[in-house]
Amino acid sequence: MSDHVTDDNIDQTIDFDELQSQSDETTFNEKSNESNHTEDEDIEEQQHFFDIINTFRYYKSFNMKKVQKRIDFVNTMTTAHQNLLENYSKHLTEVQTSILHNYEIIKVIIGDAAKIFRNHLFLKDNKKSSLTLKSEKDLDISRIDSILNQIVREWCHEGINERESCFVPILNTIEKYFPLVENRNQIRILVPGAGLGRLPFEIAKRGYSCQGNEFSLMMLFVANFILNKIDSIDVFTFYPWVSHFSNNLQSNHQILPIKFPDVNPATISKDVDFSMVAGSFIEIFNQQKNQFDCVVTCFFLDTAQNIVAYIETIWNILKTGGIWINFGPLLYHYADMTDCSIEPSYEIVREIIESFNFQFLEEKTNQICYYTRNPNSMVSYQYHSIFFVCRK
Template identity: 45%
Template sequence: MAAMEDGDDDDKLETEHFLRIVNAFRFYRSHSLMRVESADRYYKELSDDHKALIPDFRANLDLIRTSIDHNYEIIKLILQDTEHMFENKSHGLQNGGDNIKQIPPTTFDMDKVKTTLKQFVRDWSEDGRAERDACYRPIMQEIVHRFPASECDPSSVYVLVPGAGLGRLAFEIANLGYSCQGNEWSLFMLFASNFVLNKCKHVNSFTMYPWVHQWSNHTCRADQTRPISFPDIETTSISPTVNFSMAAGDFLEVYTEPDSWDCVATVFFIDTAHNIIAYVETMYKIIKPGGCWINLGPLLYHYADLANESSIELSYEELKHVITTIGFVIEKEEVDVKSTYTQNTKSMLQYQYHSVFFVARKPS
């Protein structure tokens, strides 16, 4: 009986988490418009002389409101099929979510919604091409180099992409003919990836305004309401014979089968761990003898300095010692790969990572 009760508690927590994320998406419009109204109220308090110096200020606020409304239409499409994403699971989401108790979400959750919108730029727009080329192309080139079609049937090579986000890297690997599975823990990302991979049938069929929440560092006022179109490629272009899937869940919990993957490809992922050592151990366990782990990214530990969260933060030097001590052989390494993450190329503020790229082989 106790085990059953534990299972019931787990299901309840899972449902609450699911509905919390749906609720955050549903609050997007009202939450975002509060920031616009705040700007409008302060504008009204300015002196007439100051208002005269910025005559188009309120007209731009109207453009921002319209952009937020348009983004919300996309969000409603994203939410349409979330209830049917997971097999044999029902979370009580009916009538488009009207039955959800409307509890204002946290600022953290709302930031996640905005971050998810920017992921469409990185993964599925022409604007994100340079960023993808810097981060994804080295991974794909290495996979093709190590598992060339001239020497093996790509469909017999199984590639795992943990932290797949909106799924573009996993999609591109599958498009090369490899059997590929993307894994993602965040429901924010899973909702969005489900939409773009399964519902966006035509190139550039949707428009979004991902920078509308950025209020600083604009060279031109129009930069804040600059649109992007997505997807930049037909997501139905993968051959139906190719094995391509997305799996939900925590990497450490979902992947426990030893010697099951020919390659694990991680991009901006390993620093999402509470305990990065556990990630390395799992990589070594699930990769087949002779297989490889290909990684590119920084070490921006996600749980460092977060209240009530534990985290082990290693330098790359320490991490490399862990990797080799556990048993991997590092066969390729580059420690100054210039890369960005959901970067607004028009912003006056630019962040750049000096990422590390390595290939670690599990000995045969």
Template identity: 40%
Template sequence: MAGSDPTGEWTRDFTEEEIAQEKAHVQRVINAFLSYRAHALQRVSRALDNYHKLPSRHQKMLTGHAQHLATVRATVETNHLFVKTIVDKAAGMFEDDPSITIPDPMLGGFQQQLASGFDMEKVKTTIKQFYRDWSSEGQAERDTCYKPIIDEIKERFPPDKCVPSEVNVLVPGAGLGRLAWEIAQLGYCCQGNEFSMYMLFSSHYILNEVKEANMITIHPWLLHFNNSMSYHHQLCGVKIPDVVPTDLPSYGLFSMAAGDFLEVYTRPDEWDCVATCYFMDTAHNIVAYLENIFYILKPGGYWINFGPLLYHFADMPNELSIELCYDEVHRIARDEIGFQFLEEHTGMKSSYISDPNSMMQMTYNCVFSVATKPPTTVHTTK
């Protein structure tokens, strides 16, 4: 899929080989979404088989276990229908790109295969992302990381001292789009950028196809068999979205652009603010991210960052990954690239798609920082 800039123009055309790879990847993602039911039922069947292997006296002690697994099996259908709807609605993403089509598995011509464990983790994570970004239950988690960014934008660009719609804010790694949507809700002109096709399928659905609040129920923790405090917590459903995604103050303030951040955003001095949340550690080379953020910011513009450094490619075979400590990231951003840091707070505690009722909780000690590109910056070359 070609990436687009804020004006809606294509930034570049892909080669035939790249288009073929993209089509194959789209089908792989579709296959993963459509494999959810089989994967989930397989997991439930394994749990049930283990139950039946117990001595009969132990089975009698587990008075509610078999019934619980039967309920989990039945509830799988709700999540399956949800992810299938995401796929069904994804065709609208490719209206301007006839080289990519969404096959209908019911019509043949699409060979369904059980997706890999890696791909299924992506699907399960996507379901949990909806909990984080678009449920009222996810509000507390959003507040730990989105609220500092939003408050900082309001402080740097006060609505009573500027025209918010003339302030261009970029949110790379936008995921399901909630942070970018919240910024646009305040009247700023905000664009989210996302590379993951799982996120792009899902954000397209929630942002363009869902017209009512709380119209969908999902079960984000359904396949969490470990560290469950009660069967009820594993089964609990949440309603999404907690707001109406199409309810924005003005048309044109919010958009999403697909593609690699380093490829899509190549124009200097274009953005008033770049807001990164749990994004910087998605880089193969974090220095390239720092350089590009600096390059595309207007002189005097702001980079607002929140997150840890859980480098996504650190343990993946055959993937480039440069893992720097935060002190080194800060030094390079300041001394080598030219950012001037205005604020920096360490130890900002935040969780990420965490089940609040789980017996295991993971908390990140994040950094929240605000840096500016000096007003006198002049680019000669990137």
């Protein structure tokens, strides 16, 4: 599965030896590292880190090839067809320019990721040699497009409708059940599936102490970059829809420039404990008890392979009387994968929640919302979400 890469593929070398420690930043921890990892597990984790960095690095060559394939196909056509496609051909070169621009931002993100996730770097040389450099075809580079779309959802003005449909009901509910103003930072809130950190940021901005938890290293790299390296508004411009070849009304919708972030991420009060923890929700939290006043799950429950274990862990980590707020559909992530998974209906999920003695305080179905929607596209995935509030 390993492969050689040329200079053309990999534009930037991250020098693992010259990294400096960071300070005055949102903490990014890996709690699962605190347990006793075996050497094999360490190597597996290093390999995953290495794969993600390489996935980002292949973005340029992968996407440039996709466009080149289209240019080559046009060149096989009759002259009459090529003439009719003159504007399309011009558009394809603009798509290439946008890809190159996105890649400049990606290089900054992965450069910083290698610095902050320093625990990954303390590899003895003999361990380093067991890591393999996977080829482009062995990495799912299309996932980076989802990350670019996720930046719009969480950190761009253009994502405001998505955030209002699910973050605002959650934030209002937190302030309803934890209305106190003084010592608000004593209220501890957990957000598993924190993505790029906007929801925990909004909670912390309102004065609550908040920990985000995220499994995806890709998400964590970008979250770290936004939360720790940016201290003003609209400093970056990127092209989040550049890989959306289909369903464009206008050609320029594919290469629409979008700015981020829409707020200054460096505005959390020093009194508030705001952190992100990397790793699996179950692995990190299943042995903890009575730790949080509130758990917020937003588009998260359906990332479970065994949703019963998620509900059990939420029950355990909440203090008695603690509040669980949920918003999202049940688009089970593992349903079509080779890994094992169960996908109970909401009817059954609800029964299981009640079996743990959670008390339903509020409950609404059919909450219309979108997830990383391209507002100009001729297709959008509309979710009819469930919102509920439970007390332990």
